[in-house]
Amino acid sequence: MAAVDLRAYGMTDAIMQRAREASGLEDPVVGRVLSQAHELYRVVGEQGELFAEAAGKLRHAARSAADFPAVGDFVLLDRADDAGGRAIVSQVLPRTSAFVRKAAGASFEQQVVAANIDTAFLCMSLVGDFNLRRLERYLALAWEGGAVPVVVLTKADACESLGRRLRAVQSVAFGIDVLAVSSMEEGGCEAVRPYLQPGRTVALLGSSGVGKSTLVNRLLGEDVLETRDVRADGRGRHATTRRQLVLLPGGGLVMDTPGMRELGLGDVTEGLEQGFADVERLFASCRFSNCTHTSEPGCAVYEAIADGELSERRWQAYRKLKAEAAFAEDKAGYLAQKERKYKEISKAVRRLPVKR
Numbered sequence: 001m002a003a004v005d006l007r008a009y010g011m012t013d014a015i016m017q018r019a020r021e022a023s024g025l026e027d028p029v030v031g032r033v034l035s036q037a038h039e040l041y042r043v044v045g046e047q048g049e050l051f052a053e054a055a056g057k058l059r060h061a062a063r064s065a066a067d068f069p070a071v072g073d074f075v076l077l078d079r080a081d082d083a084g085g086r087a088i089v090s091q092v093l094p095r096t097s098a099f100v101r102k103a104a105g106a107s108f109e110q111q112v113v114a115a116n117i118d119t120a121f122l123c124m125s126l127v128g129d130f131n132l133r134r135l136e137r138y139l140a141l142a143w144e145g146g147a148v149p150v151v152v153l154t155k156a157d158a159c160e161s162l163g164r165r166l167r168a169v170q171s172v173a174f175g176i177d178v179l180a181v182s183s184m185e186e187g188g189c190e191a192v193r194p195y196l197q198p199g200r201t202v203a204l205l206g207s208s209g210v211g212k213s214t215l216v217n218r219l220l221g222e223d224v225l226e227t228r229d230v231r232a233d234g235r236g237r238h239a240t241t242r243r244q245l246v247l248l249p250g251g252g253l254v255m256d257t258p259g260m261r262e263l264g265l266g267d268v269t270e271g272l273e274q275g276f277a278d279v280e281r282l283f284a285s286c287r288f289s290n291c292t293h294t295s296e297p298g299c300a301v302y303e304a305i306a307d308g309e310l311s312e313r314r315w316q317a318y319r320k321l322k323a324e325a326a327f328a329e330d331k332a333g334y335l336a337q338k339e340r341k342y343k344e345i346s347k348a349v350r351r352l353p354v355k356r
């Protein structure tokens with residue numbers, strides 16, 4: 001008898017089928033990663049929660065951090081409980097969506113922050129943190145990751161210009177639901193309820209201190225996640241040290257993620273197209289097919305700006321994001337070139353006669 005119905009945790013027939021194919025077993029042991037601390041994973045399986053670590057084979061085969069289990073992943077396990085020792089994760093099942101960020105530090109490694117998300121709550125505070133350009137980046141990343149974005153504006157209780165800010169957000173997030181919530185008022189978070197459906201996973205993404213953990217605690221009706229008070233300067237400090245996937249009492253899963261302080265862009269080209277669909281649609285109408293949208297006659301971008309159809313600010317935001325993405329690409333190429341050069345040099349050095 002199963003103690004846990006994994007369907008509540010997002011398990012589907014399709015995932016089970018993939019698990020059978022990957023394991024070659026009719027009845028494989030499958031679990032979903034709830035949290036991670038260094039190399040230790042808390043996983044929920046049919047027999048309850050257990051601790052697990054990645055198999056040596058998985059570690060050796062991993063080409064980047066993205067190949068390791070991440071919160072939200074469905075994984076194949078070697079056992080159903082950890083009474084006799086930690087379970088071993090032999091495989092990460094294919095992800096339906098993944099929110100990726102550049103790992104902290106100088107490396108260009110991609111790190112999966114949240115896997116198998118249905119809906120991405122892009123959280124932004126209506127006070128202090130409010131920044132439309134950042135929201136545009138989040139939108140691009142959410143589209144790229146394969147999750148449906150919903151903009152969640154937090155701390156509505158502390159905002160005096162709610163109407164104006166809502167309109168400003170709607171102008172960059174067309175076709176996307178925009179909600180305003182307050183964790184400080186009774187019933188202030190009801191707007192998010194319709195998105196919390198049994199077996200569906202919602203990830204909360206946003207800067208540190210915008211109130212993600214507080215929102216999850218309100219939805220849970222108890223303080224499961226640790227929250228901390230913002231610094232005196234109102235900027236918020238890095239309060240989340242671990243990410244967590246939690247099952248809500250009424251069904252539905254929410255995933256808290258660490259504040260994206262070091263949000264890298266990585267390859268956002270695809271996300272860019274969807275996040276700025278209105279801008280890129282214009283390109284087809286430029287007189288010249290190779291228009292650079294800088295000074296050419298018949299440029300549809302400039303006509304749209306002149307007509308007030310596209311705001312100058314939005315166009316600049318698009319260019320800025322595009323330039324950063326190009327730089328990220330160049331930088332990766334630059335590093336690869338350096339590595340080749342280094343290898344050539346070290347080979348040449350090894351061929352040198354050794355002095356005695």
Ligand SMILES: Nc1nc2c(ncn2[C@@H]2O[C@H](COP(=O)(O)OP(=O)(O)OP(=O)(O)O)[C@@H](O)[C@H]2O)c(=O)[nH]1
Nearest residue numbers: 183208209210211212213214227228229239240259
């Ligand atoms: N006025 C007001 N303050 C809020 C609200 N929600 C959260 N806060 C405060 O904002 C601060 C940060 O909240 P957290 O929930 O810890 O923020 P977080 O987004 O989880 O931050 P990280 O864990 O660092 O990613 C705390 O002092 C909360 O009390 C709200 O709706 N209104």
Ligand SMILES: [Zn+2]
Nearest residue numbers: 286291293299
């Ligand atoms: Zn043009």
